[in-house]
Amino acid sequence: MSVSTDLVPPPTARTTPAAGVVPLRRPGRWISAVVVLVMLAAAVRSVITNEAFQWSVVAEYFTAEVVLRGLGLTLWLTVLTLVLGFALGTVLAVLRLSGNPVLVGVAWGYVWIFRSVPMLVQLLFWFNIGALYPTLSFGIPFGPDFVSISSTNLIGPLAAVIIGLTLHEAAYAAEIVRGGVISVEQGQVEAALALGMGRGRILRRIVLPQAMRSIIPAAGNALIGTLKGTSIVSVLAVQDLLFSVQLIYNRNYLIIPLLLVATVWYVVVTSVLSVAQYYVERYYARGAARALPPTPWQRLKGRLR
Amino acid sequence: MSAATVVRISDLHKSYGTTPVLRGVDLEVRQGEVTCVIGPSGSGKSTLLRCVNHLEKINAGEVEVDGELIGYRRHKGRLHELKDRLITKQRASIGMVFQNFNLFPHLTVLENVVEAPIGVRGLSRAAAVALGKELIARVGLAGREESYPRQLSGGQQQRIAIARALAMEPKLMLFDEPTSALDPELVGEVLAVIADLAEAGMTMVVVTHEMAFARQVADTVVFLDEGRVVESGPPAELLSAPRHARTREFLARVL
Ligand SMILES: Nc1ncnc2c1ncn2[C@@H]1O[C@H](COP(=O)(O)OP(=O)(O)OP(=O)(O)O)[C@@H](O)[C@H]1O
Numbered sequence: 001m002s003v004s005t006d007l008v009p010p011p012t013a014r015t016t017p018a019a020g021v022v023p024l025r026r027p028g029r030w031i032s033a034v035v036v037l038v039m040l041a042a043a044v045r046s047v048i049t050n051e052a053f054q055w056s057v058v059a060e061y062f063t064a065e066v067v068l069r070g071l072g073l074t075l076w077l078t079v080l081t082l083v084l085g086f087a088l089g090t091v092l093a094v095l096r097l098s099g100n101p102v103l104v105g106v107a108w109g110y111v112w113i114f115r116s117v118p119m120l121v122q123l124l125f126w127f128n129i130g131a132l133y134p135t136l137s138f139g140i141p142f143g144p145d146f147v148s149i150s151s152t153n154l155i156g157p158l159a160a161v162i163i164g165l166t167l168h169e170a171a172y173a174a175e176i177v178r179g180g181v182i183s184v185e186q187g188q189v190e191a192a193l194a195l196g197m198g199r200g201r202i203l204r205r206i207v208l209p210q211a212m213r214s215i216i217p218a219a220g221n222a223l224i225g226t227l228k229g230t231s232i233v234s235v236l237a238v239q240d241l242l243f244s245v246q247l248i249y250n251r252n253y254l255i256i257p258l259l260l261v262a263t264v265w266y267v268v269v270t271s272v273l274s275v276a277q278y279y280v281e282r283y284y285a286r287g288a289a290r291a292l293p294p295t296p297w298q299r300l301k302g303r304l305r
Numbered sequence: 306m307s308a309a310t311v312v313r314i315s316d317l318h319k320s321y322g323t324t325p326v327l328r329g330v331d332l333e334v335r336q337g338e339v340t341c342v343i344g345p346s347g348s349g350k351s352t353l354l355r356c357v358n359h360l361e362k363i364n365a366g367e368v369e370v371d372g373e374l375i376g377y378r379r380h381k382g383r384l385h386e387l388k389d390r391l392i393t394k395q396r397a398s399i400g401m402v403f404q405n406f407n408l409f410p411h412l413t414v415l416e417n418v419v420e421a422p423i424g425v426r427g428l429s430r431a432a433a434v435a436l437g438k439e440l441i442a443r444v445g446l447a448g449r450e451e452s453y454p455r456q457l458s459g460g461q462q463q464r465i466a467i468a469r470a471l472a473m474e475p476k477l478m479l480f481d482e483p484t485s486a487l488d489p490e491l492v493g494e495v496l497a498v499i500a501d502l503a504e505a506g507m508t509m510v511v512v513t514h515e516m517a518f519a520r521q522v523a524d525t526v527v528f529l530d531e532g533r534v535v536e537s538g539p540p541a542e543l544l545s546a547p548r549h550a551r552t553r554e555f556l557a558r559v560l
Pocket residue numbers: 321326344345346347348349350351352353
């Protein structure tokens with residue numbers, strides 16, 4: 001769910017018709033709205049009144065310390081994955097656009113592999129890396145090693161999860177950033193070149209800020225996907241939000257209400273992110289339209305006046 | 306008194322793939338002179354301008370601005386392309402104005418103008434802003450510093466694009482059909498700014514279809530066709546009494 005895409009404010013029904021003009025009446029609209037509302041009310045009522053949901057238990061565990069700690073880990077993993085994934089993804093996108101056939105090929109190959117391997121499979125690979133490479137060494141390729149560490153000691157479940165999520169995210173981020181960059185008109189780069197600006201500066205000051213307009217919506221989707229995707233780490237017994245509630249319901253068998261605890265938290269965080277995305281998009285829309293769209297808050301105030 | 310030569314192009318060849326676009330162009334522009342380049346669509350006018358600030362690589366010949374070879378250095382009788390950093394430096398002193406303005410839409414008018422002076426020339430922000438405001442006023446748009454480009458008319462945008470180029474204090478200005486994307490009633494305001502620059506002694510090469518402007522402002526008019534300079538001379542001669550049949554045909558079509 002995203003509240004963000006309607007940057008163009010819809011024509012509101014508030015335009016007062018000139019005296020003597022009768023607007024077309026649309027009874028069908030009213031009827032369909034009423035039908036939908038009645039169905040919605042029935043669904044909400046059943047969710048609230050069905051004893052099996054056990055809302056009192058949900059309330060009890062909603063802010064339990066274990067749950068909050070799990071939530072903390074989930075958020076931390078999400079942010080870390082986003083930052084590292086987009087950092088690596090931006091590098092990959094730049095390689096992909098570099099025009100150097102070797103670099104282009106490597107970046108393309110990376111995206112191909114990491115988009116092809118399912119997240120869970122990748123995590124299991126990293127978790128079991130010790131079977132593939134018993135020791136990790138730092139040294140000169142094909143030359144002597146300086147340090148050698150046993151990989152099972154180095155890559156515990158949490159590290160496996162961070163590496164796996166980041167590499168996976170980077171593949172998607174690379175495509176998002178590349179899409180944004182190629183959406184910027186070539187004339188922008190030429191104008192900047194003609195002013196004597198260097199490649200790096202053009203990327204930072206001219207291309208990326210404009211690319212943001214198409215990067216942000218896609219990145220918002222990716223972020224929300226990552227937030228929920230982190231729940232996969234529960235299979236490696238990493239104590240994220242989902243694993244925390246699993247720990248509890250394995251003891252007391254209150255499976256449904258505890259899953260609801262996790263669900264409500266995921267919904268809350270996603271909603272906050274969606275709102276944040278709206279404002280970030282609005283920020284990068286500066287100059288794109290003649291006037292910025294009103295924030296929902298401004299729209300509400302205008303309507304109440 | 307003969308002024309110094311600012312642009313010297315000799316035997317310039319340029320092709321895209323196997324299609325030759327420029328086939329041996331020679332051109333000289335002196336300090337403070339305005340040269341208008343005219344010619345049919347596809348004759349290579351834009352390509353010629355883009356070779357002058359090395360937005361395009363050339364195949365043969367040479368382009369000099371202020372006595373300095375652009376984009377290449379000569380070594381043992383051959384031309385070697387320069388490092389990006391050096392090319393960048395050469396471009397900084399050559400202003401260019403595009404048909405589609407190419408203002409940076411995410412930056413305000415003032416930010417558009419001060420971006421390169423701060424980032425490329427290394428001016429302090431205060432100095433750049435002072436210079437920027439002065440130039441914005443000079444193109445007649447004082448008070449619009451905080452607008453975004455899309456909030457301006459085409460003519461206003463093009464005037465800001467001129468101010469942006471001037472903020473680099475270039476020794477040469479290149480204009481590629483600066484008024485072709487404009488509604489007829491906006492053409493005049495942009496041409497007036499360019500005429501003012503000519504008055505102030507700026508050296509300029511202007512690709513244009515505005516013959517009245519060329520007649521009034523140009524010192525030299527160059528007629529380009531199929532990648533060659535067919536003829537060049539003072540506007541009074543070239544536009545009123547062209548020597549070549551091809552020039553006559555072209556003028557008959559556009560005048
Ligand atoms: N990047 C490119 N790749 C291939 N061919 C090109 C490229 N740019 C221009 N050309 C070709 O080179 C020729 C000259 O183009 P140029 O843009 O210099 O013409 P022009 O005189 O500026 O025309 P106009 O008056 O329409 O702007 C045209 O035939 C064009 O199709």
